[in-house]
Amino acid sequence: MGQITLQNVQKAFGPVHIIKGANLDIDDGSFVVFVGPSGCGKTTLLRLIAGLEDVTDGRILIDGKNVVAVPPAKRGLSMVFQSYALYPHMSVRGNIAFGLKMAGLPKAEINRKVEAAAATLNLTPYLERKPRELSGGQRQRVAIGRAIVREPKAFLFDEPLSNLDAALRVQMRLEVTRLQKQLATTAIYVTHDQVEAMTMADKIVVLNAGQIEQYGTPLELYEKPANLFVAGFIGSPKMNFVNGEAAAKFGAATIGVRPEHLKIARGGEGWPGKITVAEHLGSDTFLYVDAGAIGTLTARYIGELNLSAGDSIVLSPEPSRIHRFDKDGKSLRA
Amino acid sequence: MATKQTQVLARTLLTPAVALLFLWMIVPLVLTIYFSTLHYNLLEGESKQFVGLDNFRYFLTDPAFIASLLNTLVLVGSVLALTILLGIPLALLLDQPVIGRSIVRLMVIAPFFVMPTVSALIWKNLLMHPVSGLFAWIAKLFGLTPIDWFNDAPLFSIILIVAWQWLPFATLILLTALQSLDEEQKEAAEMDGAPALSTFIYITLPHLARPITVVILIETIFLLTVFAEIFVTTGGGPGLQTTNIAFLIYSQALIQYDIGSASAGGLVAVVIANIVAFFLVRIVGRNLEA
Amino acid sequence: MARMATKQRVAISTIGAWLAGFLIFFPILWMVLASFKTELEAFAIPPSFLFFHWTTENYATVQERSDYIHHALNSIIIAGGSTLIALLIAIPAAWSMAFSPTKRTKDVLLWMLSTKMMPPVGVLVPIYLIWRDFGLLDSLTGLIIILCLGNLPIVVWMLFTYFKEIPKDILEAARMDGATIGRELVYVLTPMAVPGLASTLLLNLILAWNEAFWTLNLSTLNAAPLTVFIASYSSPEGLFWAKLSAASTLAIAPILVLGWFSQRQLVRGLTFGAVK
Numbered sequence: 071m072g073q074i075t076l077q078n079v080q081k082a083f084g085p086v087h088i089i090k091g092a093n094l095d096i097d098d099g100s101f102v103v104f105v106g107p108s109g110c111g112k113t114t115l116l117r118l119i120a121g122l123e124d125v126t127d128g129r130i131l132i133d134g135k136n137v138v139a140v141p142p143a144k145r146g147l148s149m150v151f152q153s154y155a156l157y158p159h160m161s162v163r164g165n166i167a168f169g170l171k172m173a174g175l176p177k178a179e180i181n182r183k184v185e186a187a188a189a190t191l192n193l194t195p196y197l198e199r200k201p202r203e204l205s206g207g208q209r210q211r212v213a214i215g216r217a218i219v220r221e222p223k224a225f226l227f228d229e230p231l232s233n234l235d236a237a238l239r240v241q242m243r244l245e246v247t248r249l250q251k252q253l254a255t256t257a258i259y260v261t262h263d264q265v266e267a268m269t270m271a272d273k274i275v276v277l278n279a280g281q282i283e284q285y286g287t288p289l290e291l292y293e294k295p296a297n298l299f300v301a302g303f304i305g306s307p308k309m310n311f312v313n314g315e316a317a318a319k320f321g322a323a324t325i326g327v328r329p330e331h332l333k334i335a336r337g338g339e340g341w342p343g344k345i346t347v348a349e350h351l352g353s354d355t356f357l358y359v360d361a362g363a364i365g366t367l368t369a370r371y372i373g374e375l376n377l378s379a380g381d382s383i384v385l386s387p388e389p390s391r392i393h394r395f396d397k398d399g400k401s402l403r404a
Numbered sequence: 405m406a407t408k409q410t411q412v413l414a415r416t417l418l419t420p421a422v423a424l425l426f427l428w429m430i431v432p433l434v435l436t437i438y439f440s441t442l443h444y445n446l447l448e449g450e451s452k453q454f455v456g457l458d459n460f461r462y463f464l465t466d467p468a469f470i471a472s473l474l475n476t477l478v479l480v481g482s483v484l485a486l487t488i489l490l491g492i493p494l495a496l497l498l499d500q501p502v503i504g505r506s507i508v509r510l511m512v513i514a515p516f517f518v519m520p521t522v523s524a525l526i527w528k529n530l531l532m533h534p535v536s537g538l539f540a541w542i543a544k545l546f547g548l549t550p551i552d553w554f555n556d557a558p559l560f561s562i563i564l565i566v567a568w569q570w571l572p573f574a575t576l577i578l579l580t581a582l583q584s585l586d587e588e589q590k591e592a593a594e595m596d597g598a599p600a601l602s603t604f605i606y607i608t609l610p611h612l613a614r615p616i617t618v619v620i621l622i623e624t625i626f627l628l629t630v631f632a633e634i635f636v637t638t639g640g641g642p643g644l645q646t647t648n649i650a651f652l653i654y655s656q657a658l659i660q661y662d663i664g665s666a667s668a669g670g671l672v673a674v675v676i677a678n679i680v681a682f683f684l685v686r687i688v689g690r691n692l693e694a
Numbered sequence: 695m696a697r698m699a700t701k702q703r704v705a706i707s708t709i710g711a712w713l714a715g716f717l718i719f720f721p722i723l724w725m726v727l728a729s730f731k732t733e734l735e736a737f738a739i740p741p742s743f744l745f746f747h748w749t750t751e752n753y754a755t756v757q758e759r760s761d762y763i764h765h766a767l768n769s770i771i772i773a774g775g776s777t778l779i780a781l782l783i784a785i786p787a788a789w790s791m792a793f794s795p796t797k798r799t800k801d802v803l804l805w806m807l808s809t810k811m812m813p814p815v816g817v818l819v820p821i822y823l824i825w826r827d828f829g830l831l832d833s834l835t836g837l838i839i840i841l842c843l844g845n846l847p848i849v850v851w852m853l854f855t856y857f858k859e860i861p862k863d864i865l866e867a868a869r870m871d872g873a874t875i876g877r878e879l880v881y882v883l884t885p886m887a888v889p890g891l892a893s894t895l896l897l898n899l900i901l902a903w904n905e906a907f908w909t910l911n912l913s914t915l916n917a918a919p920l921t922v923f924i925a926s927y928s929s930p931e932g933l934f935w936a937k938l939s940a941a942s943t944l945a946i947a948p949i950l951v952l953g954w955f956s957q958r959q960l961v962r963g964l965t966f967g968a969v970k
Contacts, residue, residue, distance in 0.1 A: 518946050519906060635910060674817075
């Protein structure tokens with residue numbers, strides 16, 4: 071129903087190569103997140119799938135059919151825009167109904183579907199209002215309602231939560247995930263926030279400068295990053311990277327250890343250093359440590375640790391949690 | 405966003421406007437150049453005689469041309485000065501929290517929307533008439549002899565009328581620009597201890613520099629061709645005192661029917677306007693980028 | 695302490711602004727007052743400001759005079775016709791430049807604006823001759839054509855700026871919702887563009903109504919709009935100031951009302967976007 075495959079998809083704007091050959095298989099019903107830094111091409115890739123941009127080369131298959139020449143109106147996909155893109159001159163009802171109207175459904179059926187979608191999203195009391203009379207969160211839900219009511223082959227989300235305040239964002243994250251599971255429709259979700267990616271996705275596509283760096287489940291990306299970029303992008307605070315002699319000891323050009331996998335001790339074997347900043351959140355303690363030749367390290371302790379700036383400590387990595395990378399940044403994994 | 409299909413469609417849709425404006429520009433211009441090389445006077449019938457650049461020589465050395473050029477410069481310069489020097493304080497005033505501000509705005513804006521012929525007649529007959537005009541009555545109140553405006557100070561009278569008509573334009577533009585001035589900049593200045601005058605000189609005026617330039621350029625382009633006010637009040641006189649370039653060309657074309665000379669004059673006007681337009685287009689172009 | 699001065703500021707500003715506004719508006723006010731006086735009163739010295747015999751006889755006379763109505767109709771037809779035709783030509787052009795821009799779009803737009811900067815008097819001669827040879831002198835068609843061409847750049851420009859303000863993603867949303875280009879235009883673009891269209895229509899109606907160069911030179915009687923009609927009274931004979939004031943008030947009243955609604959459009963349309 072909503073299986074999407076990308077085969078060597080390329081996109082260039084004049085001389086600038088935005089997408090450099092993307093290959094991807096998205097299973098029907100899965101929630102896939104495109105994540106990456108600004109300018110990595112994740113939104114471009116989404117818009118190529120939507121049909122709002124033309125590919126320069128390659129094929130996009132929806133349920134086996136190449137849709138590269140098919141206009142967006144006919145691809146059977148729905149999109150939720152970052153700015154919601156609601157029709158300002160139509161009521162909520164009109165906004166949600168518009169796609170069904172374009173499809174030529176009879177009025178009675180349109181009303182039924184619109185009211186069902188509104189009920190799912192708690193929008194029923196607002197059906198006759200215009201977008202300008204709604205709050206940000208309500209508008210967001212109307213945008214989602216407009217997308218789900220057409221029962222598309224897949225949902226496309228373009229950073230839909232970035233305009234909401236922090237508390238609302240957390241709440242909407244849960245709602246979107248719950249809704250997608252309920253509807254069992256494929257969803258492609260673009261975000262720059264790796265926390266959103268990790269919490270919502272079945273599988274994550276990490277993009278960097280137009281290349282797909284890795285495609286896997288959140289846990290795969292966390293535990294087995296394919297290269298330096300993915301290793302540094304996933305996980306907050308960032309993974310610690312160490313070069314030179316300390317890395318060579320493990321047979322790698324660079325080694326990486328996540329802050330939560332550094333054992334903190336007063337003395338003993340490991341990397342000694344002095345704490346420059348200590349952050350006490352109550353639930354966690356973050357220590358920023360100047361370890362001399364090794365560099366600056368971040369350590370994370372679950373719980374409260376009574377250390378402060380100026381204290382000398384020794385950090386040692388858990389052996390099983392050391393990631394090794396060759397000189398090209400690729401992961402050295404058995 | 406634009407697929408190939410849309411691009412072709414777009415090109416087609418643009419064609420009528422472009423074609424029409426192109427014709428509108430080119431055809432008359434080419435004809436004007438053609439006519440300017442002829443001795444062609446409608447009073448002499450349809451006979452045309454090629455005279456090369458004679459018309460230009462004649463036109464540019466005609467004392468009427470020099471006079472009209474001077475009048476044009478004086479007219480444009482004075483109106484610019486009046487509208488901007490009065491427009492800035494007016495705009496500042498309207499930017500204040502005035503009670504009934506919208507009504508005041510209406511009063512200030514109104515002259516721009518009055519058709520030029522009506523404006524001219526209001527001023528000529530109701531206000532400036534030496535016998536029964538209001539100004540005459542006010543003068544007599546103070547025991548002065550009323551001024552015969554259109555005889556004693558004809559160009560100045562025209563300047564007054566035109567400035568009155570264009571003051572709203574300058575004020576409105578400057579007011580719009582003022583209202584885009586960030587409140588926070590002014591507050592920062594206040595925190596820094598700046599008195600009101602300094603805030604005006606160092607923050608407000610520089611912000612207004614660009615809009616003032618725009619007002620100057622746009623007004624110049626339109627003021628170069630002031631016509632109706634002169635037509636309706638003085639007919640260019642007394643003598644040549646209120647003849648500007650536009651009126652001179654008009655009188656050559658439709659009063660003396662000297663097509664050749666009027667065409668030469670027309671080209672001169674076009675050249676002058678083009679110089680101003682060059683700068684205006686540059687500014688507009690820069691804004692389009694943003 | 696500093697904020698207390700605000701009350702003073704309001705008072706001074708209010709007085710100053712009202713004074714300035716009154717002075718500027720006074721000529722118009724004076725004319726309107728004159729229109730309600732008898733001819734003798736209108737010409738009388740000392741002039742009366744408020745306490746005179748108010749009469750509407752002038753308006754009645756003006757309404758009766760068929761030539762006033764004739765010229766008013768001409769104004770309506772010319773202003774309306776030229777603006778509507780300009781809109782018809784400009785809407786597709788502005789649409790194409792706003793939604794399908796190319797590298798050349800900016801240059802085309804600037805070039806269009808520059809045609810408005812051309813002094814009409816520079817092409818008076820050929821236009822007059824062409825109009826004469828094609829029988830367009832003193833004709834409604836002739837005036838409609840020339841006013842349409844004269845205002846076309848401004849109409850295109852204003853529509854372009856309004857179209858540009860329509861968020862691109864709303865149109866894309868319509869596309870995702872299954873709308874073809876035609877339906878996108880009808881159901882989404884046009885309703886959102888209506889305020890901009892109305893504003894453009896308004897401002898250009900005003901500009902066409904008040905146009906006093908081509909109308910004065912290309913028409914005499916038949917097709918003459920109000921600008922010419924009023925101008926024909928520039929050499930007064932006898933007492934008819936009150937009537938002329940009435941006619942003039944009628945001529946400018948609708949425009950003053952429209953103009954009030956067009957202030958912001960004025961800035962947008964006539965500064966070519968050089969001032970925000």
